[in-house]
Amino acid sequence: xxxxxxxxxxxxxxxxxxxxxxxxxxxxxxxxxxxxxxxxxxxxxxxxxxxxxxxxxxxxxxxxxxxxxxxxxxxxxxxxxxxxxxxxxxxxxxxxxxxxxxxxxxxxxxxxxxxxxxxxxxxxxxxxxxxxxxxxxxxxxxxxxxxxxxxxxxxxxxxxxxxxxxxxxxxxxxxxxxxxxxxxxxxxxxxxxxxxxxxxxxxxxxxxxxxxxxxxxxxxxxxxxxxxxxxxxxxxxxxxxxxxxxxxxxxxxxxxxxxxxxxxx
Amino acid sequence: xxxxxxxxxxxxxxxxxxxxxxxxxxxxxxxxxxxxxxxxxxxxxxxxxxxxxxxxxxxxxxxxxxxxxxxxxxxxxxxxxxxxxxxxxxxxxxxxxxxxxxxxxxxxxxxxxxxxxxxxxxxxxxxxxxxxxxxxxxxxxxxxxxxxxxxxxxxxxxxxxxxxxxxxxxxxxxxxxxxxxxxxxxxxxxxxxxxxxxxxxxxxxxxxxxxxxxxxxxxxxxxxxxxxxxxxxxxxxxxxxxxxxxxxxxxxxxxxxx
Ligand SMILES: Nc1ncnc2c1ncn2[C@@H]1O[C@H](COP(=O)(O)OP(=O)(O)O)[C@@H](O)[C@H]1O
Ligand SMILES: [Mg+2]
Numbered sequence: 001x002x003x004x005x006x007x008x009x010x011x012x013x014x015x016x017x018x019x020x021x022x023x024x025x026x027x028x029x030x031x032x033x034x035x036x037x038x039x040x041x042x043x044x045x046x047x048x049x050x051x052x053x054x055x056x057x058x059x060x061x062x063x064x065x066x067x068x069x070x071x072x073x074x075x076x077x078x079x080x081x082x083x084x085x086x087x088x089x090x091x092x093x094x095x096x097x098x099x100x101x102x103x104x105x106x107x108x109x110x111x112x113x114x115x116x117x118x119x120x121x122x123x124x125x126x127x128x129x130x131x132x133x134x135x136x137x138x139x140x141x142x143x144x145x146x147x148x149x150x151x152x153x154x155x156x157x158x159x160x161x162x163x164x165x166x167x168x169x170x171x172x173x174x175x176x177x178x179x180x181x182x183x184x185x186x187x188x189x190x191x192x193x194x195x196x197x198x199x200x201x202x203x204x205x206x207x208x209x210x211x212x213x214x215x216x217x218x219x220x221x222x223x224x225x226x227x228x229x230x231x232x233x234x235x236x237x238x239x240x241x242x243x244x245x246x247x248x249x250x251x252x253x254x255x256x257x258x259x260x261x262x263x264x265x
Numbered sequence: 266x267x268x269x270x271x272x273x274x275x276x277x278x279x280x281x282x283x284x285x286x287x288x289x290x291x292x293x294x295x296x297x298x299x300x301x302x303x304x305x306x307x308x309x310x311x312x313x314x315x316x317x318x319x320x321x322x323x324x325x326x327x328x329x330x331x332x333x334x335x336x337x338x339x340x341x342x343x344x345x346x347x348x349x350x351x352x353x354x355x356x357x358x359x360x361x362x363x364x365x366x367x368x369x370x371x372x373x374x375x376x377x378x379x380x381x382x383x384x385x386x387x388x389x390x391x392x393x394x395x396x397x398x399x400x401x402x403x404x405x406x407x408x409x410x411x412x413x414x415x416x417x418x419x420x421x422x423x424x425x426x427x428x429x430x431x432x433x434x435x436x437x438x439x440x441x442x443x444x445x446x447x448x449x450x451x452x453x454x455x456x457x458x459x460x461x462x463x464x465x466x467x468x469x470x471x472x473x474x475x476x477x478x479x480x481x482x483x484x485x486x487x488x489x490x491x492x493x494x495x496x497x498x499x500x501x502x503x504x505x506x507x508x509x510x511x512x513x514x515x516x517x518x519x520x521x522x523x
Contacts, residue, residue: 054394093391093395095390099392099395110399111400114400
């Protein structure tokens with residue numbers, strides 16, 4: 001009934017193919033990421049998760065196919081038009097990608113300085129708000145090179161959400177984090193999604209966390225993609241998929257299996 | 266044989282394509298520079314890195330070259346009894362040729378390579394992509410201020426080199442070899458013309474500045490994104506920019522004497 005409206009793709013790939021030289025990454029990839037939902041992109045390493053996020057950000061152009069972000073076709077856009085589109089996106093890179101010559105504070109403040117006319121006090125307030133949301137304090141003056149991997153990633157997440165994007169792309173937001181911080185980031189992303197309607201697309205290897213927070217899981221394999229709700233995938237008839245989800249998948253199914261009835265019409 | 270020719274042809278085509286991409290990149294830098302805001306802070310920081318920190322090197326090199334010129338030219342001129350024209354000989358060779366060329370080569374080694382390495386490392390660390398995703402143009406934010414700084418400091422450093430060179434030759438000629446100071450300066454002043462010599466010097470250093478700024482930033486911006494790629498790009502900046510400067514020097518000199 002309202003399924004289609006609710007789940008209208010905020011981000012959609014159709015018939016996407018991409019190869020690096022002779023190395024084929026995607027062949028006829030179709031997938032969609034629903035508006036206002038949390039989608040988790042999974043797949044073994046090297047299956048193209050980061051590459052797909054880069055394509056959504058317009059950093060990597062597919063060889064063929066179409067990519068629509070918020071209804072706008074992205075393939076064939078000029079850099080200047082991409083810029084307008086990227087204003088609606090926030091991206092957390094796998095390695096953080098903070099500018100290493102600038103302090104953490106300046107890194108997070110950068111988009112605000114570039115795109116808003118907020119006063120210094122307002123900027124400081126927003127930056128500190130975001131930094132404390134990711135559990136970082138008293139690191140304003142540090143350079144990215146002086147942070148641990150987990151802190152770096154959290155600082156980068158603070159930068160990715162400081163402009164309040166519509167769509168947040170997160171490449172491995174949990175890797176390198178200790179368990180309390182995994183929970184903190186999970187709670188933050190869930191909160192942003194629930195309260196602000198943020199569309200969240202993350203890649204992750206953290207099975208339990210992913211199953212818990214995902215509305216939808218997209219599993220990249222064979223140069224394409226299989227998707228479904230966590231319960232659907234966990235109960236898939238395809239043994240390779242069940243194997244990929246592993247013990248966490250089985251446990252998830254034991255607790256949430258009942259959701260399957262009703263979900264499937 | 267045919268295979269060899271085909272390979273040569275393909276390599277030449279690739280070089281021409283690369284040149285085309287570099288020129289388009291240059292056009293984007295110029296467009297970025299004319300699009301406000303001009304990034305004064307980043308520009309001043311780059312002027313400091315590329316210019317101020319090169320001052321000691323340029324002074325030392327200028328002085329040394331001045332010493333050598335003073336000595337060599339004196340020894341030659343004295344054979345013709347023309348040692349009174351030491352000022353002319355030193356001044357013209359420094360102003361027209363050695364000042365701009367050697368400054369260009371030295372700044373290539375000191376600042377051009379550093380710019381390539383820095384931009385290359387930013388590319389490798391996905392910092393440039395990070396900027397793009399924040400809707401910030403990396404050419405405007407990173408490349409333009411550094412390119413403008415090279416363009417701006419090269420003529421100044423070249424003038425500094427020339428001054429120190431003349432001073433060095435004066436020290437050798439007048440203080441060491443006993444020429445008359447007044448004669449040295451008079452022969453310098455009489456020979457050097459603004460609209461030929463000084464202008465030629467300025468034009469050369471501006472052209473070298475453009476070449477170096479473009480090559481150094483392009484090599485970094487387009488490097489292969491890993492550490493070996495950065496290192497190759499850095500080497501390539503030094504080699505390409507040096508050759509480009511020497512070639513441009515020849516062309517400009519030839520054009521000037523038409
Ligand atoms: N710029 C590139 N050039 C060549 N190959 C690439 C490039 N980027 C990614 N790849 C290749 O594409 C594949 C997918 O990479 P990636 O998206 O990073 O995988 P994942 O994030 O799923 O681990 C890998 O095999 C990688 O080697
Ligand atoms: Mg990855």
